[in-house]
Amino acid sequence: MKNDSRSRNHPAYWAFLVHRLSGVALTLFLPLHFWALGNALHGEAKLESFLRWSDQPLVKWAETILVLLLAAHMAGGVRLLMLEFVSLPGNAHEVNAWQKTLLAGAAGVSVVVGLLFLLNLI
Amino acid sequence: MANLQVKIWRGAEEGEFQEYEVPRLESQTVLDVVTYVQRRLDPSLAYRFACRVGVCGSCAMSVNGVSRWTCRTHVSKVAPDDKLEIAPLRNLPVIKDVVTDMSEFFDKWAKARGRFTGSKTRKDAFAEVKPESKQRKAVDAAIECIGCGVCYSACEVVTWKPDYLGPAALNRAWTLVNDVRDVAQQERLAAVAGDAGCHACHTHMACTERCPKGISPTAGIAGLKRAILSATLKGEM
Numbered sequence: 001m002k003n004d005s006r007s008r009n010h011p012a013y014w015a016f017l018v019h020r021l022s023g024v025a026l027t028l029f030l031p032l033h034f035w036a037l038g039n040a041l042h043g044e045a046k047l048e049s050f051l052r053w054s055d056q057p058l059v060k061w062a063e064t065i066l067v068l069l070l071a072a073h074m075a076g077g078v079r080l081l082m083l084e085f086v087s088l089p090g091n092a093h094e095v096n097a098w099q100k101t102l103l104a105g106a107a108g109v110s111v112v113v114g115l116l117f118l119l120n121l122i
Numbered sequence: 123m124a125n126l127q128v129k130i131w132r133g134a135e136e137g138e139f140q141e142y143e144v145p146r147l148e149s150q151t152v153l154d155v156v157t158y159v160q161r162r163l164d165p166s167l168a169y170r171f172a173c174r175v176g177v178c179g180s181c182a183m184s185v186n187g188v189s190r191w192t193c194r195t196h197v198s199k200v201a202p203d204d205k206l207e208i209a210p211l212r213n214l215p216v217i218k219d220v221v222t223d224m225s226e227f228f229d230k231w232a233k234a235r236g237r238f239t240g241s242k243t244r245k246d247a248f249a250e251v252k253p254e255s256k257q258r259k260a261v262d263a264a265i266e267c268i269g270c271g272v273c274y275s276a277c278e279v280v281t282w283k284p285d286y287l288g289p290a291a292l293n294r295a296w297t298l299v300n301d302v303r304d305v306a307q308q309e310r311l312a313a314v315a316g317d318a319g320c321h322a323c324h325t326h327m328a329c330t331e332r333c334p335k336g337i338s339p340t341a342g343i344a345g346l347k348r349a350i351l352s353a354t355l356k357g358e359m
Contacts, residue, residue, distance in 0.1 A: 001135075002281050003212050006187025012327035013278075083325055084344045090263055092330045095338035099327060 015103050019076040022069040029066060060121050068114035075106035123147070124204050126197065128155055130167065131209040134216045139207065140164075146204060152192035153181050156208060156220070168218040176334070179268035182275065183220050184209040189275040191334040211275035213284075227271050227290070234291035235313040238298060239306035249303045257300040264297045264342050266335045273329035273339055285318040289329035289339030292320050296342030299349055308358060311350050315359070320346040 036054075039047040053059070079102040123146040129139040142159050153171055160167040171181040176194040183192050185200050186207050197206070214222035242249065251258050273289035280286050295314050298304050314320050320343045329339040353359045 001184075001210060001212050001216065003189075003276065003278065004187055007184075007189065007212070007276055007328070008278065008326075010328065010331045012325070012331065016324060016326050080325055083340070084347060090338075090341075091336040092333050092338040093336055095330055095341050096327075099330075099340075 011100055011103055015076060015079065015106070018072055019080070022073040022076070025069050026066075026073060064114060064118050064121070067117040068110060071113035072106070072110040075109040079103060079106045126155060126201065126204050126206055128159065128206045128208065130156070130159060130220065131216075132167070132219055134218055137216075137219075139209075146197070150197045152183070152185050152190070152195045152197060152200065152206065152208065155197060155206060156183075156192065167220075169220045177268065179270035182211055182270040182272045182334075184211060184275065189272040189332055191270055191272060194334065211271050213275050213277065213280045214271065222271070224271055227274050227288070228269070230287045230291040231269075231294050233313065234287045234295040234319070235306060235310035236291060236294040236298065238301065238304055240303050241305045242303070251302060255302075257302055260300040260342075260345065261297050264293050264337055264339075267293055267337055268335060270334065272332050272334055276328040276332040278326050278328060279322055279324055283318065283322055286322045287314065287318055287320075289323075289343065292323075292346060293329075293337060293339040293342040296339075296345050299346065308353070311346070311353055311359060314346050315350045320350070323347075 036047075036050055039050050054063070079099075082102055083099060126144045126146050128142045128144050130142065131137055132140045142163050144155050144158050144163075147154070153174060156167070156169050157171075160169060169181075169183070171193060172178040173180070174193045176191060179191070181192045182189060184190075184207075185192065185195060186205075188200075189211055190200070192208075200206070208220060210216045210220045210222045214224060214227060217223050253259075267290060269290065271290070273293075274280055277286075277289055280288050292314060295310055298310060299307060304310075323340070323343045325340060325344075327340045330337075330341070333339065350359065
């Protein structure tokens with residue numbers, strides 16, 4: 001028998017999901033990113049026209065989400081490195097309290113980075 | 123008090139939930155409920171328990187989808203709506219009803235080199251291990267495992283990768299890695315460094331979240347990873 005969402009409903013699993021899904025989304029975005037950069041090889045005009053296209057509000061919103069995903073993936077990665085490389089003595093209660101602090105910190109950093117990007121747009 | 127509506131898994135891997143109505147009592151544990159069903163309603167129900175007080179680790183089951191020790195899980199904590207769904211532990215073959223075959227769970231303790239290997243004889247003096255030493259503290263945090271299988275049942279990685287040693291076996295290995303008297307450290311690190319060992323952990327922390335004894339196998343698994351890294355950098359592995 002396998003677990004269902006009732007067993008998986010705890011903060012560290014949500015953090016795992018955010019990390020995995022943002023990672024997959026960023027991986028899918030990378031080829032587009034390289035394609036955009038590659039436009040520069042075909043002259044300034046082609047890149048410029050793409051950059052003007054990307055000024056549309058909807059694309060800027062998508063970029064904000066992208067920045068948020070990137071920040072979440074980075075902050076989540078730092079959280080994992082802290083869990084792996086900083087010695088965790090103590091019981092599950094203490095470890096859980098610490099990992100939830102790390103998680104809250106990672107979520108906070110992500111939102112701040114996303115909002116800063118958004119502020120920059122406005 | 124209203125009656126409890128209880129669904130209990132009947133059968134083996136194939137089977138179905140059967141419904142029972144059990145009187146709701148004060149301070150009632152989930153194990154009390156299962157025992158009531160077996161003694162009053164359906165003697166063919168198979169389940170395991172021994173001590174009833176959180177020492178033996180026999181009575182773990184899945185309660186409303188979450189792996190728990192049933193003897194110290196109060197109904198009031200897990201069934202505010204007076205509904206219980208009781209199923210066997212996950213990630214283990216079901217023998218009958220809520221009884222699982224725990225052989226592979228314990229075999230993995232052996233695979234993780236979970237036994238102590240000393241070098242002293244009875245003629246030698248006692249080893250001195252200071253209570254405040256770093257190793258002793260690490261052992262203290264992890265040693266109270268009762269082998270209930272809750273962490274193994276809650277672990278998603280065991281589901282994805284059935285040969286993964288699992289949180290309990292790796293936690294046991296971690297206690298021995300910190301045992302300054304043990305002389306089989308390299309062998310143990312090699313045993314837990316493989317594909318099915320500590321590096322397979324995805325840090326979901328379900329084990330830490332669910333362990334009824336308040337142990338954090340995640341911390342032990344991270345410790346094993348560091349110990350392996352350190353031994354590798356020193357050329358010991």
